[in-house]
Amino acid sequence: MKMTFWCHEQVCRAHVVVRLGHAAKIGFGLVLLLALLLAGCGPPRGVYHTVQPGQTIYRIGQTYGVDADDVARLNGIADPTQLKVGQRLFIPGARSRRFVPATVAAGGHRQRVTTVRKRQPSSAASSTPSSSSRRTPAAPSASNKTSVRKNEGTKIPKGRFIWPVRGKLVKPFGQQGYGGRKGIEIEVRHGQTVVAAAAGHVTYSGDGIKGYGNLIILKHADDYFTVYGFNQANLVRAGSYVGKGDHIAVSGSPPGYRGSRLHFEIRHGKEALNPVSFLP
DSSP states (O other): EEEEEEOOOOEEEEEEEEGGGGGTTTTHHHHHHHHHHHTOOOOOEEEEOOOOTOOHHHHHHHHHTTTHHHHHHHTSSSOTOOOOOOOOOEEETOSSSSOOOBOGGGGGBBBBOOOOOOTTTHHHOOOOOOOTTSSSOOOSSSOOOOEOOOOOOOOOOOSSSOOOSSSSEEETSOOOOOSSSSEEEEETTTTEEESSSSSSEEEEEOOOSSTTEEEEEEEEEEGGGEEEEEEEOSSSSSEEOOOTOOOOEEOOOOOOOOSOEEEEEEEETTTTEOOGGGGO
């Protein structure tokens, strides 16, 4: 006689093989064994962490010893830069809640985490970009809507940002391209080195945002962000700090396009700015 028992969530599996000739001798032992096996099977172990001001998903994952990408996927977070104060995150494998220090960006500026009113738990996981913005990563704020500005009233000190690559500007700001209209696209050599336009923390490094291939988002002081898309390979990991001019990626191609390009954005909060206006 062979019996196979599966527990919920496939946490564990027990195979119990009993020969008919010995079933009577171990009847009680079999029942006890099954009871112990089933008692050890239950829902996934973990805790819920409530996001506090200044915390990032990468620091939370690091504190609990869990990969930040796993936390994002498990909680339905498409853009890790959109963490909200008061949001509850399930941390798999954790036995107790831990204190997570706020992330401090370059120059002593703490990373902003937008405070939002309480809403249905499924809203964060079920937000779907509209067809016109499906190829564009959400802004690093509580809203998925990123405004495009012509830089009126926006003043950035000269020399704050540098060009991430040298190449030909083939898609100007505001024009629809492979990466939407919120940035510029630069034609480059395949495999060309991409550098950080300014010093900052890596808030995202991965290929989870549709339409951008390997993507990097850097958080700078004063709530500025730079975005680097279409990379062949990312050379930095989320949570790390990079200096101005440091190598962060190797250039590649937009999804479905054979030529080599870099998608580049400068954002101030949720506002997309024309990078050309602020580059030397």
